[in-house]
Amino acid sequence: MPVRLLAALFAAVAFLPALSVLPAHADTPELPDRIAAAWKTDHVSVDERLRPTMPASELARIRAAVKSAGFPVYVALVPQSPYLSKGGYDLPTLLHARVGMPGVYVIATVSERTWSVGGTLYRPAGLRGRDLYSVKAQDPQRLKVVYDRPAPLIVRTIQQAATAYDDRPLPAVPATDLRPDSAERGLSVTDKADRATFIGMGAGGFVGLVLTLVLGLRRRGGTVKREKSVAARPVDVRDVQLRADQKIQAAEGALARLDRRAKKSTQQLDRRDDAYRRLDAARTLRADQPEDLLACAGALVLARQAERVASGAALQPPCFFDPTHNPGTAKVGWSDDVEVPACQQCASIVARGNTPRGLRVPTKAGLFGHDTKQVPYWTLDPEDSPMVATGFGALSDDLPEQVVASRKDEVR
Numbered sequence: 322m323p324v325r326l327l328a329a330l331f332a333a334v335a336f337l338p339a340l341s342v343l344p345a346h347a348d349t350p351e352l353p354d355r356i357a358a359a360w361k362t363d364h365v366s367v368d369e370r371l372r373p374t375m376p377a378s379e380l381a382r383i384r385a386a387v388k389s390a391g392f393p394v395y396v397a398l399v400p401q402s403p404y405l406s407k408g409g410y411d412l413p414t415l416l417h418a419r420v421g422m423p424g425v426y427v428i429a430t431v432s433e434r435t436w437s438v439g440g441t442l443y444r445p446a447g448l449r450g451r452d453l454y455s456v457k458a459q460d461p462q463r464l465k466v467v468y469d470r471p472a473p474l475i476v477r478t479i480q481q482a483a484t485a486y487d488d489r490p491l492p493a494v495p496a497t498d499l500r501p502d503s504a505e506r507g508l509s510v511t512d513k514a515d516r517a518t519f520i521g522m523g524a525g526g527f528v529g530l531v532l533t534l535v536l537g538l539r540r541r542g543g544t545v546k547r548e549k550s551v552a553a554r555p556v557d558v559r560d561v562q563l564r565a566d567q568k569i570q571a572a573e574g575a576l577a578r579l580d581r582r583a584k585k586s587t588q589q590l591d592r593r594d595d596a597y598r599r600l601d602a603a604r605t606l607r608a609d610q611p612e613d614l615l616a617c618a619g620a621l622v623l624a625r626q627a628e629r630v631a632s633g634a635a636l637q638p639p640c641f642f643d644p645t646h647n648p649g650t651a652k653v654g655w656s657d658d659v660e661v662p663a664c665q666q667c668a669s670i671v672a673r674g675n676t677p678r679g680l681r682v683p684t685k686a687g688l689f690g691h692d693t694k695q696v697p698y699w700t701l702d703p704e705d706s707p708m709v710a711t712g713f714g715a716l717s718d719d720l721p722e723q724v725v726a727s728r729k730d731e732v733r
Contacts, residue, residue, distance in 0.1 A: 352404060353412060356397045357419035368399045371431070382472040386479045392486055393424030394479055398471055401432035413441035425453070425482035429471050432611065435559070437566065438474035442482050453485040454574025457567060462494045464563050473498035556680065561617040561645060565607060568624035572600045575631035589633075596631035599623045602721035605728060614682050615698060618644050619708040623721065626714070640664040641699075641715035642679040644708075649715055662715050 359366035365384055367375055375398070387394040395416070399405070405412070413426040420426075427440040442453040457463055460481060466473045477494060484491045579585075579593050603623035610616035622639045625648075630636055637648035641661035649662025653671040667677040681695040703710035707723035714720040 352399070352402075353415040353419060356399075357416055360395050360397075360416075360420060364393070364395050366395075366397045368397075370400055371398055379470060379472040383475050386472075386476045390425075390479055390483055392483075393422055394427065394482070395420065395424060396427045396429065396475060398429045398431070401430045401437075405430055413439070417441070417443050425479065425486075427475055427478050427482075429475055431471070434469050436468050436471045436474055437562075438471070438478050439566070439570065440478040440482055442485055444486075451485040451488060452574050452578070453482055454571050456481045456485045456491070458571045460491060462499070463567060464560065465499050466494055467498055467500050468559065468563070556614060556645065558612065558614050558617060561614065561621060562607075562611070564645070565603070565617050565621040565624060568621055568628060569600065569603055569607065572596065572603070572624045572627035572631060575628045576600065579631050592630050592633065596627040598721045599627040599630065602724040603627065605724055609728060614680075615706050615708045618680060619713055619720065619724070621645060622713050623724075636718075638662040638715050638718070639713045640667055641712045642667040642677040642697075644680060644713035644715070661712065 356366050364387055365380065367380070383396060387396060397416070412428050416426050416428075423443045423445045425440050425442045427438060429436055429438045431437075440453060444450065460477075463477070463481075466477050468474060473494070477498070480491060483489050576593065576596055579589065579596070582589065585593070600623070603620040606616040606620040606623070622644045625639075626636060637650065640646040640649040640663050641655070642663055646664040646666060649664055651663050651665060651668035652660045653663045653668050655661045655671075663671065663677075667679075670677045679697040679699065682698050682701070683693050684696050684701065698709055699712065701709045707720060707727050711717045711720045711723060
């Protein structure tokens with residue numbers, strides 16, 4: 322009996338290594354296959370990693386929007402992953418190839434508490450309508466929707482697809498889905514009245530102070546030129562991210578329209594190649610450095626340029642001082658007799674002999690580097706970022722190449 326027991330024990334021990342080398346999910350398909358398989362029974366696919374924390378109210382609202390759309394809608398909610406960071410822009414195409422049905426394919430990804438939603442509309446042959454990207458670009462509320470919940474962004478994307486599909490009116494976004502734009506939200510009537518009283522008292526005191534200063538300056542016979550200053554708020558990285566993603570989608574739409582042309586001239590082929598070069602660099606920045614302000618602003622600039630080039634418009638450099646501003650349509654003198662492109666707002670500030678505030682980024686400060694302060698981006702080391710080295714393409718139009726070169730250096 323002891324011999325048999327010992328033999329069984331040895332057999333069990335010998336079998337353990339074989340178990341350890343078996344994959345945990347040997348038959349687990351790739352992400353597009355998993356989503357396409359789930360869509361066979363449910364057009365709203367929720368990744369198993371998100372199900373425990375997904376509120377039932379969010380899913381109910383998404384399902385209601387899918388059912389009421391009037392055309393096929395496929396929605397997938399997945400967590401952000403290295404796979405999506407590298408090839409997430411191709412996911413709708415891969416899913417459409419697997420499903421093979423017309424409709425809108427919506428991919429919602431979440432990183433920490435921030436949701437990002439993209440959609441692609443595939444039409445039945447011969448159906449007329451608008452381009453989904455153009456509807457998104459013309460939606461004045463697209464950047465005001467909250468991004469800490471999936472339903473508002475997904476519902477808005479379905480509404481935009483409906484407008485593109487059959488030109489139905491785009492409804493207004495509910496107030497509960499909009500981010501608060503001012504401190505007015507949430508104040509009671511009494512609080513507003515009290516605050517109005519204090520503002521009135523403060524305004525009266527300020528006017529009195531200004532009159533005193535003016536009279537004093539007149540007595541001294543001096544003339545002082547003063548610049549109007551506005552309390553500048555730090556740039557919201559989330560806003561730049563959303564703007565960059567919107568421009569990337571708009572550039573993809575412009576390139577898709579260009580690709581559909583049967584006969585392309587040599588000039589159009591050159592424009593297409595240039596637009597893809599800039600769009601690929603924008604995607605790289607968003608995928609590799611999704612939370613970095615410099616990278617998000619660089620992606621915004623490159624995607625904006627890609628859309629213009631693909632649409633046949635003239636290429637415009639960014640505003641050197643703040644690339645998130647309008648393009649740099651004016652030339653202004655900078656240090657050492659160097660001219661840089663600037664938007665009209667920054668150009669007027671330079672014309673008055675002042676330096677624009679510019680795009681400010683956080684950097685470490687203090688004796689031990691524990692403090693953080695906001696500094697103009699051009700004061701950073703150009704060796705650390707291609708955006709700084711090229712002024713986001715304002716100083717030299719080789720930002721796409723420098724982004725690729727910088728990525729290769731990091732891989733090494």
